[in-house]
Amino acid sequence: MKLWLATIIVTTTLTLGQQVQGSELKMDNDLAYNLVESLTVEVGPRLAGSEADARAVAWAEQKFKQLGYDKVWSEPFTMQYWERGNASLRVEAPFNQALVLTALGGSVGTPFDGITSQVAMFDNLQQLQQADPVDVKDKIVFINQTLHKDIRGSFYSQVVGARAQGAVEAAKLGAKAIIIRSVGTSNNRFAHTGIMRYADDVARIPAAAISVPDAIQLSKMLAIHPETRLSLHMKNNLPGEVTSHNVIAEITGSKRPDEIVLIGAHIDSWDEGTGALDDGAGVGLVMATAALLKQQKPERTIRVVLFGNEEGGLIGARAYAARHAAELQNHVFASESDFGAGRIWRFDTGFGEQALAFAADIQQDLKHLGIAAGTNTASGGPDVSVLKALGVPVASLQQDGTDYFDFHHTPNDTLDKIDPAALQQNLQAWMLMTGKIANSSVDLRK
Amino acid sequence: MKLWLATIIVTTTLTLGQQVQGSELKMDNDLAYNLVESLTVEVGPRLAGSEADARAVAWAEQKFKQLGYDKVWSEPFTMQYWERGNASLRVEAPFNQALVLTALGGSVGTPFDGITSQVAMFDNLQQLQQADPVDVKDKIVFINQTLHKDIRGSFYSQVVGARAQGAVEAAKLGAKAIIIRSVGTSNNRFAHTGIMRYADDVARIPAAAISVPDAIQLSKMLAIHPETRLSLHMKNNLPGEVTSHNVIAEITGSKRPDEIVLIGAHIDSWDEGTGALDDGAGVGLVMATAALLKQQKPERTIRVVLFGNEEGGLIGARAYAARHAAELQNHVFASESDFGAGRIWRFDTGFGEQALAFAADIQQDLKHLGIAAGTNTASGGPDVSVLKALGVPVASLQQDGTDYFDFHHTPNDTLDKIDPAALQQNLQAWMLMTGKIANSSVDLRK
Numbered sequence: 053m054k055l056w057l058a059t060i061i062v063t064t065t066l067t068l069g070q071q072v073q074g075s076e077l078k079m080d081n082d083l084a085y086n087l088v089e090s091l092t093v094e095v096g097p098r099l100a101g102s103e104a105d106a107r108a109v110a111w112a113e114q115k116f117k118q119l120g121y122d123k124v125w126s127e128p129f130t131m132q133y134w135e136r137g138n139a140s141l142r143v144e145a146p147f148n149q150a151l152v153l154t155a156l157g158g159s160v161g162t163p164f165d166g167i168t169s170q171v172a173m174f175d176n177l178q179q180l181q182q183a184d185p186v187d188v189k190d191k192i193v194f195i196n197q198t199l200h201k202d203i204r205g206s207f208y209s210q211v212v213g214a215r216a217q218g219a220v221e222a223a224k225l226g227a228k229a230i231i232i233r234s235v236g237t238s239n240n241r242f243a244h245t246g247i248m249r250y251a252d253d254v255a256r257i258p259a260a261a262i263s264v265p266d267a268i269q270l271s272k273m274l275a276i277h278p279e280t281r282l283s284l285h286m287k288n289n290l291p292g293e294v295t296s297h298n299v300i301a302e303i304t305g306s307k308r309p310d311e312i313v314l315i316g317a318h319i320d321s322w323d324e325g326t327g328a329l330d331d332g333a334g335v336g337l338v339m340a341t342a343a344l345l346k347q348q349k350p351e352r353t354i355r356v357v358l359f360g361n362e363e364g365g366l367i368g369a370r371a372y373a374a375r376h377a378a379e380l381q382n383h384v385f386a387s388e389s390d391f392g393a394g395r396i397w398r399f400d401t402g403f404g405e406q407a408l409a410f411a412a413d414i415q416q417d418l419k420h421l422g423i424a425a426g427t428n429t430a431s432g433g434p435d436v437s438v439l440k441a442l443g444v445p446v447a448s449l450q451q452d453g454t455d456y457f458d459f460h461h462t463p464n465d466t467l468d469k470i471d472p473a474a475l476q477q478n479l480q481a482w483m484l485m486t487g488k489i490a491n492s493s494v495d496l497r498k
Numbered sequence: 499m500k501l502w503l504a505t506i507i508v509t510t511t512l513t514l515g516q517q518v519q520g521s522e523l524k525m526d527n528d529l530a531y532n533l534v535e536s537l538t539v540e541v542g543p544r545l546a547g548s549e550a551d552a553r554a555v556a557w558a559e560q561k562f563k564q565l566g567y568d569k570v571w572s573e574p575f576t577m578q579y580w581e582r583g584n585a586s587l588r589v590e591a592p593f594n595q596a597l598v599l600t601a602l603g604g605s606v607g608t609p610f611d612g613i614t615s616q617v618a619m620f621d622n623l624q625q626l627q628q629a630d631p632v633d634v635k636d637k638i639v640f641i642n643q644t645l646h647k648d649i650r651g652s653f654y655s656q657v658v659g660a661r662a663q664g665a666v667e668a669a670k671l672g673a674k675a676i677i678i679r680s681v682g683t684s685n686n687r688f689a690h691t692g693i694m695r696y697a698d699d700v701a702r703i704p705a706a707a708i709s710v711p712d713a714i715q716l717s718k719m720l721a722i723h724p725e726t727r728l729s730l731h732m733k734n735n736l737p738g739e740v741t742s743h744n745v746i747a748e749i750t751g752s753k754r755p756d757e758i759v760l761i762g763a764h765i766d767s768w769d770e771g772t773g774a775l776d777d778g779a780g781v782g783l784v785m786a787t788a789a790l791l792k793q794q795k796p797e798r799t800i801r802v803v804l805f806g807n808e809e810g811g812l813i814g815a816r817a818y819a820a821r822h823a824a825e826l827q828n829h830v831f832a833s834e835s836d837f838g839a840g841r842i843w844r845f846d847t848g849f850g851e852q853a854l855a856f857a858a859d860i861q862q863d864l865k866h867l868g869i870a871a872g873t874n875t876a877s878g879g880p881d882v883s884v885l886k887a888l889g890v891p892v893a894s895l896q897q898d899g900t901d902y903f904d905f906h907h908t909p910n911d912t913l914d915k916i917d918p919a920a921l922q923q924n925l926q927a928w929m930l931m932t933g934k935i936a937n938s939s940v941d942l943r944k
Binding site for chain 2: 095241276486
């Protein structure tokens with residue numbers, strides 16, 4: 053491993069001349085960490101479409117230039133803006149107390165006087181869908197489903213439906229509002245936000261999440277006193293269409309510049325944490341990867357794309373795909389880092405059969421970092437999955453996500469949750485994979 | 499241990515006839531847990547002097563009666579009320595973002611337009627005290643001291659001075675406000691509240707705490723950009739004098755009813771968590787202890803005191819000591835549970851020399867629960883220390899407080915943080931110690 057490190061990692065500690073906002077960038081093993089530190093400290097939370105999002109875009113452009121990228125530009129797209137306002141949830145007598153809640157992204161607010169009602173509790177979305185409208189009408193629906201941990205975060209997709217579709221299903225049955233148990237794995241008293249959806253032909257009701265301890269608390273209250281009433285007040289702003297940006301930078305290929313190896317992450321974050329794990333770590337990793345590979349003069353072009361508004365539903369990724377539709381045939385590869393900052397434990401691909409020997413070759417190199425061979429069913433990452441659907445070959449360096457949903461989408465997603473050593477292992481893997489593909493002429497397409 | 503359990507713990511699962519607010523009380527090993535569950539769920543946060551505090555008092559009186567106590571009463575005392583209002587702290591350009599903060603108990607608010615100023619950062623209170631006023635005047639003082647963990651929580655007293663006295667010291671040097679790094683051991687993004695003090699002849703400036711990740715964040719900003727400005731807005735209410743109560747209940751002694759064995763905890767809690775560890779666990783423990791000992795017909799009277807307004811500075815304890823001054827000579831012993839819900843690991847006493855053999859005898863019995871012999875310098879607990887100072891013999895069943903300051907005085911102090919098995923071990927120790935002392939005629943006084 054030491055030998056490998058010496059050959060792959062650029063250890064020169066070249067300090068870039070210009071000091072921007074006081075933070076220094078050294079071209080060494082710490083580069084990814086230093087970038088996520090700079091982003092989270094100097095920009096902080098960066099909700100898509102906000103003033104902070106614009107500062108994040110400016111930050112990224114400036115850092116790309118400092119890092120010696122050959123081309124740096126941004127591409128605008130329009131999006132519906134949503135902004136969190138004050139929110140409170142109180143239990144009425146006899147158990148008068150406040151519960152910790154957060155609005156789900158995209159939710160409407162309540163009327164000024166709030167919504168006060170009894171609660172209809174369900175174990176999961178499916179149980180709500182099968183409910184008798186009589187039991188739901190005019191109530192506040194409460195979905196109390198637990199998210200369990202695993203390395204792949206594979207239970208998330210089973211539980212997150214309540215967040216995304218719960219408001220529509222509850223409104224169909226006449227509910228006044230919906231609250232869900234946070235889609236998170238920690239018992240810290242933080243509520244977990246995330247995007248939710250409405251349907252055109254169904255009433256738009258307010259949707260929020262309560263923390264895991266509060267969900268336990270509320271279920272205990274309902275067991276003692278099923279008539280418990282809640283009072284929900286929530287003010288959110290939905291001012292309409294705004295412009296955000298994807299930020300793009302390239303290291304031009306030395307031999308086949310038209311062939312694009314895309315590595316990405318997303319620049320936006322939710323507004324309550326500083327977006328260190330989601331997705332500052334990914335931003336730092338992909339920005340550092342191509343910057344450090346530059347001195348190896350990669351044969352193909354490495355394009356780093358920092359997608360905008362991933363959290364709102366892959367809005368930047370769809371804009372990128374639309375704008376670059378004619379060029380997608382030149383995208384020989386794409387991959388995204390967007391699952392926190394845990395160590396990479398598996399290498400998955402989405403390659404054609406003819407490229408699987410090459411995939412095995414990459415994995416042999418990754419093996420030294422403790423990375424196992426995976427499947428050929430990789431998504432490539434949330435934003436990159438949009439490109440995969442359009443025929444671009446992808447791979448996923450799978451991160452250990454055991455603790456990811458302890459922090460994800462909460463105020464607790466902050467820099468101190470990143471283990472610098474794990475981030476270095478990520479960087480080594482990203483450089484190895486990206487460098488190998490950028491110097492190859494293997495056709496990865498299915 | 500099994501044998502011991504069988505002899506000491508009342509295992510009859512007698513369900514009390516009347517069901518109050520739906521929760522059942524069984525006279526078994528789970529009684530302490532069931533009481534803290536009932537208190538935290540059905541009453542929740544109970545800031546001294548608030549409406550919830552009054553509900554907690556009513557809850558305690560009702561539970562004592564249900565549990566078969568021979569006498570139950572409350573004793574009023576007056577106190578200065580303080581109530582938290584909205585608070586926000588924002589970093590101004592170029593690093594615009596919100597930091598997580600909470601007002602310290604007793605703090606005044608800011609002017610309506612807030613306080614916006616540069617920051618004067620110090621490592622600890624001593625460094626602030628030695629500062630040149632020129633470096634502090636018109637600034638927001640920031641004390642950035644880390645609290646380290648240990649089983650005794652012994653670093654707390656070294657760090658908490660910044661919280662208690664920081665506002666006075668900062669104001670003496672002309673500061674406009676003070677913020678401190680939370681006096682807590684977790685890197686969860688919760689700020690840690692607690693009481694602070696003003697001095698009569700020093701300007702009253704607003705005082706608040708920021709979470710540990712925010713303290714790290716702010717110190718990083720100041721390292722990059724020392725001129726960073728903060729904007730603090732805080733509204734607290736100090737409406738004046740109100741009445742709160744100590745709640746008292748007794749199991750009358752079968753042979754020497756005039757001799758009082760006092761076991762205590764505090765009924766009030768801070769307002770942001772549900773006060774499960776501080777001090778719901780203690781409340782559950784002492785209420786359960788005497789209730790379960792009743793069938794053993796203890797020779798001395800066991801008096802359970804749930805002190806009011808401990809958090810505001812032992813206000814209920816002082817009122818108790820004043821009201822019972824003439825009777826204190828009959829207080830043959832006092833002890834309090836107020837350090838969370840961790841396992842008891844050591845038995846400390848504050849006895850006269852003639853009683854140390856008896857102390858050793860108690861410890862021999864406690865040994866089966868993994869409890870070691872301690873010192874003869876016990877405080878007895880925060881409220882009970884007031885009685886100790888007046889000559890009442892005390893003991894402390896020392897709890898493992900390694901994780902206590904992860905949760906203490908934050909929104910994260912909730913029921914799920916209590917390990918029921920550890921609470922059972924506490925209950926066994928409390929029953930053993932209290933039973934032994936209530937059946938003894940040894941004079942414990944110094």
